[in-house]
Amino acid sequence: MQNIWDKKASNYQRFDGSINKFQRQVFDALQNFGVNFSGKSLVDIGCGTGVWTLLLAKEASHITAVDSSAGMIDILRQDAAKFSVKNVTAVQKSWQEFSCDEIYDIALTTMSPAIASEEDFKKFYALGEVKIYLGWARSRTSDILEPFFKKFGRQASEYPATRRLEEWLKVQNLAYKSELLSESRTARRSFDEALENICWHLEINGLKFDKNEIITMLKPLCKDGYLVETIDSLMKLFVF
Helix, strand or coil, rough: CHHHHHHCCCCCCCCCCCCHHHHHHHHHHHCCCCCCCCCEEEEEEEECHHHHHHHCCCCEEEEEEEEEHHHHHHHHHHHHHHCCCCCCEEEECCCCCCCCCCCCEEEECCCEEEEEEEHHHHHHHHCHHHHHHHHEECCCCCCCCCCHHHCCCCCCCCCCCHHHHHHHHHCCCCCCEEEEEEEEEEEEHHHHHHHHHHHHHHCCCCCCCCHHHHHHHHHHHHCEEEEEEEEEEEEEECCE
16 A cells, blocks of 8 residues: 555655755754754654755764655655765654664654654654654644635644643653744645645545545636645744
8 A cells, every 4th residue: 555645755845955944943943942963863753855854964973764655765865865965874664663772862853743642752752862843733724725624524633743742741740842933835836736735635634535526626726727825834843
């Protein structure tokens, strides 16, 4: 069975050698929290195409990048070769399958749905001396996706993993620092790209849908063969 993230890999954000505006926000917050990546060993859980992995490889001594998707890992390896990054080891395993005896200097996860339960938090906590967790503070909104979520019955989560993590840290009496970070961006897609993106989001949310209905709803939103999507996100960054 194809990993659903493999379907997304070819159109997923890729490392382009630079740092984007939102990543700058994150790094400024991490710097304020006293996090230093220089010469450190890292593990990146749910690394995707390596957007964070390959950026941090400039400073870290070595990074183990873990993702369940073969498609994502393949792109990470391509981009590592493109930018001559040689201090990254890519591991294609699910979070449940991944295990190691090493305690890294820093354990990192960014927007990964894999780390969401108390058992996940315990396992992640044991991976590094310093833990960095960036996740959704609330469901992100998209002016293109929202009508389709409403049509096919998706309910936004009112209990995101960031809230569960914060409650777990408090119960365990573990010290942490946190900061809310927001991002608003636009994405320009062709009709086919937008159709694929909508179907993927509906599928990953476990919704049944009729592709012909989506095409009918999408056509009026398309201008000159393209759609411009506005995406608003609120994330919460934890260091513990």
